[in-house]
Amino acid sequence: MHTLRARDNFTVSGRPAHLRLMRAMVLVKKAAAKVNGRQGDIPEYAAEAIQLSCDDILAGLLDDHFIVDAYQGGAGTSTNMNVNEMIANRAIERLGGTKGDSRLIHPIDHVNLYQSTNDVYPTALRIAVIPLLRVLSEELSSLQEALQEKERQYADVLRLGRTQLMDALPIMAGQSFGAYAKAVARDRWRLYKAEERLREINIGGTAVGTGMNAPFTYAYAIAEELREMTGLGVCRSDFPMDATQNMDVFVETSGLLKAAAVNLLKISGDFRLLNSGPSGGIGEYKLPAVQVGSSIMPGKVNPVMAEMAGSVAIRVIANDTAVTLAAASGQLELNAFTPLIAEALLESLELLSRAVPLFKERCVQGLTLDTVHCQENLDRSGVMAAAAVSYLGYDTAAELAKAVTATGQPLEQLLQERGLMRAEQIEAILHPLEVTKPGIPGSGRGV
Structure with missing residues (x-):
């Protein structure tokens, strides 16, 4: 049997091809049997037995018979033949025959008819x-x-x-x-x-x-x-x-x-x-x-x-x-x-x-x-000085940022102590909604 040869040739990962792939291949075989039986290209008894065998496999009754390693040569031919032979043997059993007796159901002439691995x-x-x-x-x-x-x-x-x-x-x-x-x-x-x-x-x-x-x-x-x-x-x-x-x-x-x-x-x-x-x-x-x-x-x-x-x-x-x-x-x-x-x-x-x-x-x-910690991290950083760049210029804002980092004093306090801005202006400029949207903070020239 092709499956047994492939099992021995590809002792690589120790796991078979993906189960979803195998079951999808079984669906293809079931569809082929249905069409070939309807068109008279395989005997009706064979078409029916193949379809019922596919149903058994799709129900998970024969998962342990998928035995060809996932990593294989041959573009998937060994996987295709594993599926063909599983279906054929199950169909032979259903018809009262002996597994491997391909005279009753042939894995290629019946199950794989008009198909290629490719x-x-x-x-x-x-x-x-x-x-x-x-x-x-x-x-x-x-x-x-x-x-x-x-x-x-x-x-x-x-x-x-x-x-x-x-x-x-x-x-x-x-x-x-x-x-x-x-x-x-x-x-x-x-x-x-x-x-x-x-x-x-x-x-x-x-x-x-x-x-x-x-x-x-x-x-x-x-x-x-x-x-x-x-x-x-x-x-x-x-x-x-x-x-x-x-x-x-x-x-x-x-x-x-x-x-x-x-x-x-x-x-x-x-x-x-x-x-x-x-x-x-x-x-x-x-x-x-x-x-x-x-x-x-x-x-x-x-x-x-x-x-x-x-x-x-x-x-x-x-x-x-x-x-x-x-x-x-x-x-x-x-x-x-x-x-x-x-x-x-x-x-x-x-x-x-x-x-x-x-x-x-x-x-x-x-x-x-x-x-709370989010606010603490924000207060310790001088980054909020960027909101004042348009009012005080880059150099002054940069000096303020360094002072916040060095002294731990809040930016608001430094702005007031140095007389750079009025309290209401500071509040308007540093408002959370002002510093997190397009435009110049506190100017009304945003979105």
């Missing part, structure tokens, strides 16, 4: 990817909403801004959460749009996309059958040779996952930094304490959910490199590295789909701000 595998990968994209898009939408809730919650809290890790112009704490939400919204929209290219399948293209050995009637009928079975709106490519040899649609999808991972890494990293302390760090954010942080330091609590999100993001970024190199390594009419693309892409989708809701529920939603 059209089954890319088609199945698309069918496996699209539902995960939809799940991730919804999870990102939920994360966006959680960040927007924090934007509303802390809309009136002023905190020190920071650029290059140094004190910068003040911002409303809610504004930073709004910026995060905006980035996540872009991720969600990009992933939603990527599905359009994934819906084009090359089933019926057979080995190189020309469709040799597959009747036209079969090619269009199986695409229609898959559309009905999956509800994914898939359609036959108008040029199957393209979808057979070119993997750029998966590179595009992986690249969008990388973009989402980059944003997740940035947000989780900011949370960790602003949470640092509680005594020796910034300490403006308070992340939920979800578990003990140390086996030797009592009371230590680490930002583990933010760290988890960062770890997943780094893995997704690494997977994107694998997808990129694998897709670029295809040659002529086929890409031999499609199994690597599948493994990396599906892993990234599943990791993000699981990590994002955990990050939202156990980190973002429970995040609070130490508003």
